[in-house]
Amino acid sequence: MQLLKSGIVYLSLWTLCILLGTGSASWLLGALSPLAMTICIIYLLQPFVNNLQEVSSLPRPICILLIFLSLVGILLLFLFLLLPRLSEALSRLLGADWTSLLQHPLLQRLSAYLPLEEWLKRLPQILGSFLAPLLRQSASVVQWIGNLFMAFCIAYYALKGSKDLCLSLSRYLLLLPKKAAAPLLNFMDILDQCFSSYLRGRLRISLLLSLLVSLCLFILSLLLRIALPSPLLYGVIIGLTNLIPLAGPLLGTGLCLLLALLHGFPQMLLVLAVSLGAQFLDNLYLTPRLGAPFGLSPFWILLGVSTLGILWGVWGMLFSIPVLACAAQIFRALQKDKGFLWEIPPRFRP
Numbered sequence: 001m002q003l004l005k006s007g008i009v010y011l012s013l014w015t016l017c018i019l020l021g022t023g024s025a026s027w028l029l030g031a032l033s034p035l036a037m038t039i040c041i042i043y044l045l046q047p048f049v050n051n052l053q054e055v056s057s058l059p060r061p062i063c064i065l066l067i068f069l070s071l072v073g074i075l076l077l078f079l080f081l082l083l084p085r086l087s088e089a090l091s092r093l094l095g096a097d098w099t100s101l102l103q104h105p106l107l108q109r110l111s112a113y114l115p116l117e118e119w120l121k122r123l124p125q126i127l128g129s130f131l132a133p134l135l136r137q138s139a140s141v142v143q144w145i146g147n148l149f150m151a152f153c154i155a156y157y158a159l160k161g162s163k164d165l166c167l168s169l170s171r172y173l174l175l176l177p178k179k180a181a182a183p184l185l186n187f188m189d190i191l192d193q194c195f196s197s198y199l200r201g202r203l204r205i206s207l208l209l210s211l212l213v214s215l216c217l218f219i220l221s222l223l224l225r226i227a228l229p230s231p232l233l234y235g236v237i238i239g240l241t242n243l244i245p246l247a248g249p250l251l252g253t254g255l256c257l258l259l260a261l262l263h264g265f266p267q268m269l270l271v272l273a274v275s276l277g278a279q280f281l282d283n284l285y286l287t288p289r290l291g292a293p294f295g296l297s298p299f300w301i302l303l304g305v306s307t308l309g310i311l312w313g314v315w316g317m318l319f320s321i322p323v324l325a326c327a328a329q330i331f332r333a334l335q336k337d338k339g340f341l342w343e344i345p346p347r348f349r350p
Helices: 002-021 023-031 033-056 062-094 100-103 106-109 118-137 142-161 165-173 180-223 231-241 249-262 265-290 298-336
Strands: none
Touching: 033 062, 033 142, 033 180, 062 100, 062 142, 062 180, 062 231, 142 165, 180 231, 180 265, 231 249, 231 265, 249 265, 249 298
16 A cells, blocks of 8 residues: 555656656756756755855855856866767777678677677667767757856855855745645755755765776776776766766766777776776665665666656656655655645754
């Protein structure tokens, strides 16, 4: 009975997402992409701004600008140093002659048992279907920078006006009648907890994986005397794709292997060993300690990632787990106390 109730709640949530992601409401979701960037910036930078203000005693606007300049410097480093190399590597993947790999002795032996030649001929078409959207996104980088600039402007005023954005918004909601304000405040409180813990946890893990993979590839390529250009590029790919739940590590590892295969089999084996080691480290140590486990079953996580990814693209895949965790937390709270929605959370009480 409990499984049936949870299934009804989750399926209702996916039905709402489908209605929002298709039809006449899809244009609205596309227009809200700067708002999604703004929410991410606020959640990620608000602790740094608050800590810098407490330690340095500088005015809050100065602290916000210093944090913004640091983040913009990292983004510019990625856009002007790594993004051109990534676009060039993706173009080489699409234009490579993969059938020439059959000259390798190992593949010649395997071709006697597997139709490798047919698979390799179809590989450019398969890669094109997956990598073409990435190339289009890199071509529209000007529009992306414009949305990011707008998000930074909105986040600046939001961070300047309050150390806790949800606490500031609660003051306006408390002006409503209690029956209307209490459910909204409870929903905002749960949503804030899920999004903040998930985004900050995944960001810490992705940064650590990027640094570890880049450093390991650089050191091992020197020790083993294997020419592997741009180890940092592989680390950034592993880190960025790790933000996507479940499917992200597989996509990142596969893309890195194909990029390394362009330089030779030793490079591919090196990247494979480091990538697998990074994923084991993430699953066994980093995610249990730095991540935000919400007690969600793999079935609902897979359903959330696939459904929201189809409807909302990358943003849907990134936010699928916190949205699902918010619904699960509300359902669990209702099981314990059905009247909790009608009580104002302690955090927002006057």
